[in-house]
Amino acid sequence: MAAVVFSNVRKEFGSFTAVHGLDLNIEEGEFVSLLGPSGCGKTTTLRMLAGLEFPNSGEIRIGDRIVNDLAPGQRDIAMVFQSYALYPHMSVAQNIAYPLKKRGVPAAEREKSVAATASLLQLTELLDRKPRQLSGGQQQRVALGRALVRDPKVFLLDEPLSNLDAKLRGYMRVELVELHRRLGRTMVYVTHDQLEAMTMSDRIAVMDGGKLQQFAPPTDVYAEPANRFVASFIGTPAMTMIDGELTEDAGAWTFNAEGLSMTVGPLSGQAKSGPACLGVRPENVSVGEGPIGAVVQVVEKTGHENIVFMQLPGGHRLTARAPAMQSWQPGEQVKVVLDASHVHIFGSGPRGDRWNRPAQSAAPSSAKATPQIIASKNTKADPKAEKAAS
C-alpha cells in the first residue's frame, strides 16, 4: 500500500503535449478515478504511472520511491487493461500465476496463491480453460486475478469495464468497490464514464486537454464543479449553460441573458462584471409555476421521471427533470423557475472558473442576500411562441 504523487509531470509526443505539468496527490488506500473525454491525458497519466510511458519532466512517486526511471516490473504495481491482455496460449491458472513466476516465486507457493485468488474471484472452475473459452466478464475477472495475485502496492485499472455489457458493468462496479474495501489498496482507475467514476471513487481527478480540472470527492465535483468544463462534463442530462452578462450593483450580482434575468450570488472575489455563464442542473429547474416562460421541445420519458427539454425566448435551451406523472406536449408554453441557491456562475470561455463562493463560506452570507428570480420583460410576451404552442 502506498501513496502516489505526481509533481509537475509533463508528457509530450512530438509537438503534442499530452499532459501539462500535472500535480496530483493520491493518498494511501484511496480509490481515485481519472475522468475525462478522449484525449484528455488520463490514459497517458496512468501509463506514466505504470512505466509504459516516461514523462519528459516532473517526478512520479509511489510510496517513498521516485519511480521515473524504474521499469514497469520494478514498480510493484499491477494493471488491468481495457482489452484484458490475457496471454492467449496460457490457461487461466497460468495467466494468474505468470507475474509470480516472473518474480521467482516457488511453484508450490504459486499454486496456493492462484487457488486463493481464484476462489476470491470465483474462477476456481475455470482454471484449466484458455482465455478464448471464457466470456467477457470471466476474462475480466482473470485479468483482475492476475493483478490481485501479487498483492502490489498500487492497482492501475484502464477502463476495465468498457468492454462489458451494461448489466455486467453495473455488477462489476459493485464488485470492484467491494474488492477495494476488502483489500484497502491504492487504486487508480481511468474511465470516461462519469457514472463509474461517481459511484466508485473516493476522489475524482477530472482532466481535459492534458490539464487537471478538479480533484475532489464525487459529491463536490457534482455540487461545486471547479469550472464550466467540469460542470458540463459531469451529470446526465448535462447542466444547462446559458451565456449572458453579469453586472454588479453595490455588491449584489445580477445575471442577464435574453429571456432571463436573475439575482445571483454570493460570488467570490474572482467574479467581475461582463460576459459570464449561468449553469443550472436539470433537478434545480421546476416546470409549472414560475416567472420564466419557455416552450417545451421534447419530453424524454425514462419511466421513473421525465426529462423536459425547453427553449427560452432568447433561443437558449433549458433542461429540467420532472416527476413521471407530469408531462407536456412539444410546443406547449410553460412557466419555469430556477432554484437560485443551486445556480452556478462561471467565467466566460469553455473552462471559465466557477465564481460562486464555496459552500462553507457562502452559508452565512446567503442569509443576507436572498437570491430572487425576476422575470425578464422579454419573457412576458412572445406571441410567436404562443401561437406555435396553440
Next chain:
Amino acid sequence: MTASRNAQEAVSHRRHLMARNTGTLLERRYAMLGVMLIAPTVVVFCAVIVYPLLSAIYLSFFSIFTPTLQGDFVGLNNYAELLSTGTFWSSLGTTLIWTVGTLSLQILFGVGMALVLHQNMWFRSLARSLILFPYFISTVVAVLVWKWLFNDLYGIMNHFLISLGIISFPMDYLGTMPNAMISVILVGAWKYFPFVVIAVLARLQTIPDQLYEAAKIDGAGPIARFFDVTLPQLRDVLVVIILLRAIWDFKEFDLIFLLTGGGPLNDTQTLPLLVYQEAFALNDMGNASAYAVMMMLIMLVFMLVYIRRTRSEEET
C-alpha cells in the same frame, strides 16, 4: 362454410406445394450454374495435374526408353529395384540434409530479420522492400551471381576470406564436399528466407501491444517476453511456414541443378535431380517415374499434415 374452408385449404396447400417446387427448381438451377462455373477449372486441373499424375504412375510400371517412349510392362520391378539399390536411399538422404539444412537457416534468418524489421527504425519501409529482393529475383540470375561470387579463381568470396586472413589459399566452394552442400544450403536459405520474413512479419504486426505491456508489468524482461508472448503467438504461422517450405524445398530442382548439377559426383544430387537424370540423361522414363512417384508419396505425408493443420486451425 365447410366447403369454402376446404377450398381455401386446398388453395393454400397447392400454393405451398408450388412454392416448394419452385424452390427446388431454383436450387437445381443454382447447382447447375455452380457446376458450369467450376467446369473450366476442373478440365484444366484434370489436363495438367490428374493426367500427368496418372500417366506417371502408369509409366512407372514399364521399362521405357525416353526418346521413343517404347518399352515393356515390368510390373513393380522398377520399385523393387529402386528400393534395393543404394541410389534412391542416398539421394533421399541428400534431399533430407538439404531440406533440413536450408529450412532451418530460412526459419532462423527469417524470424530474426522479421523481428528486426518489426522494430521502429527510420529506414524500415525501405529495408522491408529490399529484404524481398532475393525471393523475387529469378533463380537462374541468382545462381549465376552466386557462382561468380563462389568462383575459386576470381570469386570475391575467396578474395575476402584471404584478405581477412581466414583462409590462406583459395577454397573450392562447389567442387568438393562438404563445401558444395553447405554452399547450396546457404544459397537456398538466402533465396527463400524472405518468404519467412513476410509471413512472420505479418503475424508479428497483429500481436497486440497490450500483451507486451502486460508482460512488462508482470516483470518479464525482453527475453522472457520473446519466449512467453512472441513465440507462442508465432507458433501457428511457423508450423504452416515450415510445412509449406518443407514441401517446396524437398522438390527444389533449379537452384541445385544450376549451382552444382548434383555434383561433386552425386553428393548434392537430391531426388528431383535424380528423377531428371534417370529420365533425360539415362533415358529410362519408367525408372524416373518410379522415383517421382516415391517422391510424391513422401511429400503426401507433408501434405496430409499441412491439410490437417490448416483444417484444425479453421475449426478453432
